[in-house]
Amino acid sequence: MRLHLLLAFSLLLPAGAEILKAEELHSIDNGTIKIGIDRDKGGSITWLSSKTYPNNMVNIADPGRLIQQSYYAGNILDRRADGQSKSWSPWSWNPIQGGGVGSWAIASKIEQDGQSLYSETTPKLWDMPNEEAKALMKQWTTFEASVPNSIVVRCEFQSLRDQYDRWGSAKNRAQEVPACYFTRNFSTVKSYLGNNEWRLETQPPGPPWGKANPPRKSMALFDEDGQGVAIFSPTSNLHWNFGPHGQGQSTDPTAGPCMHVAPISRIVLGPKTTLNYRYWLVVGDADSIATSLDALWEKYSKEQAEIVN
Incomplete structure (x- = not known):
């Protein structure tokens, strides 16, 4: 199966389209970490910063980036006669929190x-210029108690497809839990091994992305000054996708070059499936992130996704 974000960087927005400003950013800040979601970008996470790195870490260059929910289900279809993007045909049912190939979703x-923070969003289908998916995405974002440099995000996805639509029955597909894009300067990628030990992961600029198997279900990206961000996704059950796109060390959240990481799970999504899972974001230097990841692993390593069909 192809993942849309393996190729998203070839996307050119249609003439007249523009990257929306963060005029609808809603944020929370505990003095150590600040996180924000944007109404005009589907309630996706569009801001992440820390006391020691006050700039935005999240790449927001197009609707396929951000830190967001993204799912795949059903048959792979050629819908070019209905206006499907030629670059994304044929394609599966692929609701995206941030939006489709030429439009942003609005929470x-x-x-x-x-x-x-709480958001509800009707996502867009990635392969179409402006088609809402028959689905609902909910998201709860808050600070993790007793771990001040971490955020916990709960995602709920409700598939509301017609039972006998063109995409058909449930398929077992790889899902990003979640999809994450960061600014290009966070170019050093490491898997966390536990007990303050890290493993360097290397990958030339893509896509395609590299694949890693972090034993503690957490990976971190660091800049040249040692500041970083880690993702802990205990419900992931496959490899993780990761890697850089483009060259340089850009700190610009709207730039083309960026860094990508996505924990992957195999999940069967049917026309009426509801999925719930959680992941954590941790910021700081390697030592502080390691301490927090050890604490999170001890509490949540056995957590599983909830799937109702």
Whole structure:
């Protein structure tokens, strides 16, 4: 199966399209870490920074990047007669929180309650210029108690497809849990092994991406000054995709060059499936991230995704 984000960097937005400004950014900040979601980008995570790295770490160059939900289901179809992008044909049913090839999704609900954020979004289908998916994405974002440099994100995906639509029955497909894109300067990638030990992972610029198998289900990306961001995804059950795109050490969140990492799980999504899972984002230097990842592993290493068909 092809993943749309393996090729997303060849995407050119249609004439007249533009990258929306973060005018609808809603953020929380505990003094150590700041995170924000954007109504105009489907409620996806579009801002992540720390006390020691106050700039935005998230690449927001197009709807296929960000830190967001992305899923694959059903038959792979040629829908060019209906306006499907030639670059993404044939394609499976692929709802994207951030939007489709030429349009952003807009969150229908954003709520902020103290130090937590909640969003609801009708996603777009990736392969079409502006087609809403029959689906609903919910997301809860808050700080992890007792681990001040970490964020916990709960994702809920509801497939609302017609039972006998053209995409057909459930298929066992690889899912990104979640898809993450960061600025290009976070170019050193390491898998966490536990007990403050790391393994360097290398990959030439892609796509295609490299594949890694982090034993503690966590990988981190670091800049030249040793500041970094880690993803811990205990429900992942396959390899992780990772790697750079483009050259240089750009800190610009809207630049083409970027860094990618995605934990992968095999999940069967049917027309009426509901999926729930959680992942964590941790910021800091290698020592502080390692300490936090050890604590998270001890508490959540056996956590499983919840799937209702």
